[in-house]
Amino acid sequence: MRVLGTGRANGGISFLHALGCGNGCSAPIDLHMTVSLIDGKTENLDDKHGILEASLDWWRAKDLSLPEGDLGWQVHSDIPSGMGLKSSSALAVAALNALSNATDRTLTHLSIAHAVVNIQTQTGCSLTGGLDDAITASGLGMRLVDNNDLGYAAMLKIFNPLDLEIFIVLRGRRKSAIDKAAFEALQPRFEEACLKLLDGDLLAAFTQNGIAVARCLSDDEALRLYSDIESGSTDRVAITGSGPAIAVLSETNSAAATAERLDSLGLNFIRTRMLQVREDDFVVDPWEDEVWA
Template identity: 30%
Template structure:
């Protein structure tokens, strides 16, 4: 059975308040699943290179087994276009696509939102998220802008967005979510709360710029790429915990050249 899910970029990071938002983009994860007697096997490719870490796959399988009282194993083929450890929701996308494919293979029917919640539960168990990343998971699964309360697993707002070009800057460093445990993001709460209100009012472009400046400076990133985009009149922000940054613009070529000095640059679209 096959399924797919997509990457997303951050509008509001939920670390500080438990409320967050993200928008789907057009980088894809494709998953094929066959049921086996036991265990987890198969192949994972990320951007054409073999990936050896099956921990998230194992956790998704265990979460589904526990929820439905079943016993089974899986053989998987996962092919992802999404860079890992860059803040581009690779874990949410894999958890979504894998959960959906396994449920289809088991002939278990759940509503879309329940599929997403099951994937979030698996991501929490796997330790690949601090907040449950319900916002990322919704944006990955549904596309468009999704604003959520991650603590209550509530989808507060979902709206379609214009499929504008997106420029992604992918610096060389990797920042795994597990390395952020113990950071006191609560000190950012009053400022992030204001940005979230903007997003709820429909001003998500302003919100994502504020979010990027707040979290980017707190996490110690070089914000020059965002500043350069703003100088060019382009909306730009930090995706997730970073280090990936993104710009949304009708004229992506303006940003692509400037950002090449800072790392790998990809172009895609909102979805």
């Protein structure tokens, strides 16, 4: 099978869950996904939400050109799926980038993010559309966004990357469905985290969001792990997304001690870093106004 185009995207961790107050914020991490568009049908069993086909459907619906013949996909990823690490957003971003590469039709990062919101909503893999996750997966860094606004005004604040080591504690699969009412009940807690972000106190917002998400999910194990992992350290610990993965933020000079502590607790984890911000001026070609979802 011949590769027609290739796209790439990165994973991320949450600093503010958008279901809590409508605003969301994710930070990019150094875990990546590569998607290739190939000639010939394929079966992608790991794409449980049908994101790859939905990406093709979105492309066709916008009347954008495609290579002739049957099309399929190849996916290579080091982002664990279904863990709250933005793998669904990364899959959609990488698929759209592959389509763009295959057809020489360039989309701005913001246009791709809008398309991903449409795709994730249509496939049911995101309750909020995930604009913050799509922005992060497309390589635009860490931004606080209004998930209810798809215009330029959605970008509420842009943050410089934190120079931190990140440990991702993997805890198996999510055990229960997400209860929107539980998030609504704790909306003031998420609004407090949002205000901390606006004030530039990223680590406090991360912690506040993590506690609120754990309570919304009735995840007592996560709350216990927060205490165990943070004990005697300056690390910050929180669920990412809707879990079940837990992110641990550690200063470089204490990362070795963090790794030893996680080992001593018998936890399964992977180690990575936050990615650097890439500047983008969001210049849009006139035809893209019709492409935005």
